[in-house]
Amino acid sequence: MRGARKRELVLLAVVVVVLLGLRTLNNNNNSSSSGSGSSTSTGTGTGDGGSGGNGVVPRGQGDDAPVLEDLRRMQAKQDMLAQQQKLEAENAEKERQLQERQWQAEAEAQLKRKQEEQQQQQQQQQGQQQQRAVAAAAGGGAWWQPVHLELDLPKNIRDDPILNSRESMYRQYGFNLKKSNELPLAHDVPDIRSDECKAITYPRGMPKSSVIIIYYNEPLSTLLRNVVSVLNRTPPELLGEILLIDDNSTLPELQLLPKHLKKLKVPDGMIKLFHRHVHDGIVGARVRGAQEASHPILVFLDSHSEVSPGWIEPLVARIHEDRTRVVVPNIRGIDLDKLDLFPGELWPPAKGSFNWRLTFTIVPANIDRDLVGDGHPHTRPIRSPVMPGGLFAIDKDLFFQLGAYDPEIKYYGAEHVELSFRVWQCGGSMEWIPCSNVGHIYREFNRFSVDPKLKSVNVGYYLDRNDIRVAEVWMDEYKKIFYDFRHLHGKEFGDVSSRRQVREANQCRSFKWYLDNVAYDVFVPDIDATPGQIASKDEAQCLSNNGVKDDGPVTLQSCAPHNDQQQWVVSPRGYIYLNHYPRVTLLCLRVDTIALVGRSDALTFERRGSRLHNKADPSSCLARTPDNRLHLQPCAAQSSDSASTVQTAALQAQVWEFKPAEHAPRRIAAAGVPPGTEVFVMSTGKSGTCLDNMQQQRGVPGLYGCHGGFTQQWVLDTEGHLASATMADAYIGLSLAVRQGACTPDQDDYMWIHKEKRFSPKLQPTHCLTRGKQDDVQILPCDEDSDAQSWSFVAAPKNY
DSSP states (O other), X not given: OHHHHHHHHHHHHHHHHHHHHHHHHHHHHHHHHHHTTOOOOOOSSSOXXXXXXXXXXXXXXXXXXXXXXXXXHHHHHHHHHHHHHHHHHHHHHHHHHHHHHHHHHHHHHHHHHHHHHHHHXXXXXXXXXXXXXXXXXHHTOSOOSOOOOOOOOOHHHHTOGGGGOHHHHHHHHSSOHHHHHHSOSSOOOOOOOOHHHHTOOOOSSOXXXXXXXXXXXXXXXXXXXXXXXXXXXXXXXXEEEEEEEEOSOOOGGGGGHHHHHHTSOOOTTSEEEEEOSOOOBHHHHHHHHHHHOOSSEEEEEOTTEEEOTTOSHHHXXXXXXXXXXXXXXXXXXXXXXXOOBOOSOOOSOEEEEEOTXXXXXXXXXXXXXXXXXXXXXXXXXXXXXXXXXXXXXXXXXXXXXXXXXXXXXOBSSSHXXXXXXXXXXXXXXXXXXXXXXXXXXXXXXXXXXXOGGGTTSOHHHHHHHHHHHHHHHHOGGGHHHHHHHHTOTTOOOOOOHHHHHHHHHTTOOOHHHHHHHTSTTSOOOOTTOOOEEEEETTSOEEEEOTTOSSSEEOEEEEOOTTOGGGOEEEOTTSOEEESSOSSSSOEEEEEEEEEEEOGGGBOBEEEETTEEEETTEEEEEEEEOTTSOEEEEEOOOOOOTTOOHHHHHHHHTTOOEEEEOOOOHHHHHHTTOOTTOOOEEEEOGGGOEEEEOTTOSSBOOEEEEOOOOGGGOEEEOTTOBEEESSSTTOEEEEEEEEEEEEOXXXXXXXXXXEETTEEEETTOTTEEEEEOTTSBEEEEEOOTTOGGGOEEEEEOOTTO
């Protein structure tokens, strides 16, 4: 900028010099003319070169006047430009100073919060020590201070060659055992609860718990660190005992466990160790622990866990209020290398679910339907159809009333899904508790390949058998779907009559009731569905999944009868879904309708209260899908006492909160937003997500955790275009694209109209599924003469 200014001034100086030279030349010429008698002037004053009172402007000076006027205008323009540059520099400096003050304020606030958290944690530790002192004085015990214990491993175990290589260590143990052996058994972990959770006070007089830790070949350091964490972070009035159940381990270092336990200064009977003489897995070990327990609440922990501050109070409180509740803590991952607890609040919330292979899955929770109880949303329990299995609390009497565990479920797997179905169908409930946090090492290894007692066992047979027993007892007619996806028809599963008697004795509900009322967001495939290929008219090209696991495009491939990626089910309900699980998610064809587009393709909206109505069709509103995408759907009627759950959910999906954004004027101006335009953040309210441009000008916008930054700032211009405030020419508009995504029930963008060999999306019935020229698949306006829109369904072979 300064270089350009300098060049302009130099050019101006040159022009001035040239003009002055011309002016001198003209004056000289006039003087010559006057001296030779060629002048025609009749004035009697001072002559042609004078400035007499006759008002005549001299010729040379009159010619210069327009040029000098141009020079003055140029100078004024340069002055104005300089002034504008000065103002811009001042504004930029002010903005920089404002940003620095904001950063400084944020840093100071963060430091203050950290100091307050440390102070609160110290106070909490002091309070726990005082409570333990009171409990010890009342009970005559010596356990009232934090427990400390040193790991005492002989040199041959510490120097095991397996620990010298990360590859060998992970193959054998699934995590950094060398690091675990070096860490203190009693060490500080951060209190990762939210401020709202920390503020909760729990009732006095709650019952004590029996904490049951089952283990098999668990390294001594992780097992003892788990025990020490329970002792140090559980109020003594809530901890009755710790039961360690050994499932017939073979790891030599575990012979040192009794010696270490004796060093712990805790009351007699606080820690009990039991050895099983068989090794048949999780179910047998947990039932043994429950049988040995002497307190009314059972808390099961995996052996490679570590509890955090405030972990047990919210679990016990929920069961204390209602004994039919089974509660699960927030299971927080522990870093496999550093063994640190992963920080951060788990929001938006999630819950456990299942797929039709009976695999446990984690899915987003519905804020309106799944959160229970009162209080701040971040503290409220979350209804969960299925639990992970390793960490939970349950009333002891309820556990045995509902049949404990199926004793024929062997080794590993299926027991958590079976218990979840059983609890819900037999009158109980299951909740994830956000204020309880327990760390867990998700080991990365093949547990069966390193188990010396399973070398001659066909583990796959038992894993299939376990799942079949669950389906046969609890899934009613829907077990057919399980059999179809697992291809387990006719496989042996043993006698389940005793488990069916448990169901009858407890008057348990049907699996359909469970699907309708608990797992309402699980997509239910057709029973006795007929899979097949969706092929071109000549059956040369077929619609293909092409290896997509979770979300992605659908393509065309040469048809092959036994290719799983080409086997689809065209449901009478309007769904088109893949006939196998690429991973853990069943995939359906859907149409994405909302994307970031140019202004010419943008939608226009009218803001009516908290909803955005489509101006082209005011009966449709901008809404959110359960999997956090945008689409247009019919505007739901206002909620009333008589409104159904589906109606209420549809309305909530269309409600937005428009919050003023703290924006940077220069960035907004650079995107073409006129000064004075309202800039806002579009929040989904209680779910804690906001509309986000995902740092792109084109593509699908997202719903992301609210932070209010530049990617989440939006404007609604005078014509009703919804545009990114910080990304030029990025508008919300229609852009039809066909993709594969997790099947979601009752969503119009997953629904298709199949008519006369054509497939049209329900949202755009005038458009058809079309084969492209590059093996791609598109959504284009329907054309009766287009062979590219004609499809045939070729049923799969009978032996498929």
